[in-house]
Amino acid sequence: MxxxxxxxxxxxxxxxxxxxxxxxxxxxxxxxxxxxxxxxxxxxxxxxxxxxxxxxxxxxxxxxxxxxxxxxxxxxxxxxxxxxxxGEISYELSLDEARLIVDAIRTTPFTDSGLCEKIEKRYPAYFKGGYKALIPHDNTVKTKTKFLLNTVRLSIEKKQALVFKYGYNFAGGLRAVSDKTVSALALDFENGYYYLIAVDNEVYEKCHDLEKSIRRYRVDRMKSYILGYKVPYYGDEPDKDKILEKYLKNSIDAFSSETSRLITITLRCDDEKTLLRAYGAFANDVKIKRIGADQPDKGIIEFSFDAGPVPTLFTQLFKLYTFDGLKVEIDDEEIREKFREYLNRALNG
Incomplete structure (x- = not known):
């Protein structure tokens, strides 16, 4: 033979x-x-x-x-x-690594989902009987959070609405809880937290505009979650991927609002290093859309970004005023007035 x-x-x-x-x-x-x-x-x-x-x-x-x-x-x-x-071979993905990659791909709408099938075919022993749970790379996510992430991913995969309660963490519990019904689009991980990117069904039913209806929800502030089997799912419009991509490429949601617009800031400082440090401190947390004047050697940087008049924006703006010798010009009257109002409130108690 x-x-x-x-x-x-x-x-x-x-x-x-x-x-x-x-x-x-x-x-x-x-x-x-x-x-x-x-x-x-x-x-x-x-x-x-x-x-x-x-x-x-x-x-x-x-x-x-x-x-x-x-x-x-x-x-x-x-x-x-x-x-x-x-035994394990040198170039091989571990069980957790392979599953984590599949999870990441399946919850990223801009990645060809065919990659999941390729990985599953490459490591069929890892996916016998179907794999339905997110496994964190550091093994520190709580069991309850794993169940929630799994439910979120099922909502994305099955295109079913997600119903949950959403509130603010305080003294070991959630306060000011409200009911949410959303159409899940993607999962995100930023600054140590998982975020659900989803269409707010209530907002969408009022405006029928997918772009204006997308919101970001911090997963650790969610509880009592279920799939809404008889609830409409609004996250399946033909241009959904483009809208979501634009949303994620824009400023982080903490700076967004229904009145978001392009805001231009000009920084001036005689010291080039101070100027660059100030710009870096601001730009690290905001997606800069345009650089108008990039002349730090001449003491000026002008840049623009999308944001609305929300508290997180003013927190970032305050950082700029902690740099000695830096002059800040905000080309938006409403933002200037609200920022002045917040500062007066802080100083006068």
Whole structure:
């Protein structure tokens, strides 16, 4: 049998079988010799002897060491309680890594979802029976949060509305709780928090404008969440991806409002380093859309960004006034007046 065309493929078929079907991170993932023989029979139509399979496993272990897949002295395929299993190879994704990548892709609407299927086909042992839970890379997310993230992702995948209560964290609980019904679009992770990007169904039903209806919800401020099976889902418009992409590329939602517009700020300072530090402190948290004057060596930087008159914007603006020698010009009368009002309130109690 050693000289047949089928037998020439046997070693490669065994390599592919162990790589794809045996999970190196699960000690219970193993296969008996009769199982291996049945697999080869089904694929090739040839019944191979035990000795030839032993020889191929030996060759695969030698190959794994030779090309650096495992360390010298280690066996890639080995017996464990009369069944064969395998160890991790050097370039291999771990179970958590593979699942995390699939989770990230599935909750990112601008990534070709076909990548998920490719990863699942590459590591089928990791996804047996279907995989439905987000696994954080640092293993620190609470169990309740994992369940919530899983529900959010199901809402995105199944295009079903999500119903939950939303409030403010205070003294170990949520206060000022309100009911929310949304059409989930994507998950985001920023500054140590998970965020749900979704269409507010109530807002959409009033304006029928997807772009004006998108909101960001911090996941740790959500509770009592369920999928709304009989509730309309509004996140499936033809231009949804473009609208969502624009939203995410814009200023972070904390600076957005229904009256968002382009705001221009001019910074002036004789000291170039102070000027650049001030600009950097502001630009780190806001998506700059345009640089009008970029002449720090001449003491001036002018830039524009989208924002509305919301408290988080004024918090960022205050940072600029902590730099000695810096002059700040805000080209928006309403923003200047509200900022002045907040400062007077702070100083006068």
């Amino acid at each position: 050693a000289n047949t065309e089928k037998s020439k493929l046997k070693t490669l078929l065994l390599y592919d079988y162990f790589l794809k079907n045996i999970n190196a991170y699960d000690e219970n993932s193993s296969v008996s010799l009769p199982d291996i023989q049945n697999y080869l029979l089904n694929v090739t139509g040839v019944e191979f002897e035990r000795k030839s399979i032993y020889a191929d496993i030996k060759r695969l272990n030698e190959f794994a060491v030779e090309v650096g897949l495992v360390k010298p002295g280690e066996e890639w395929i080995y017996l464990n309680s009369r069944k064969y299993t395998r």
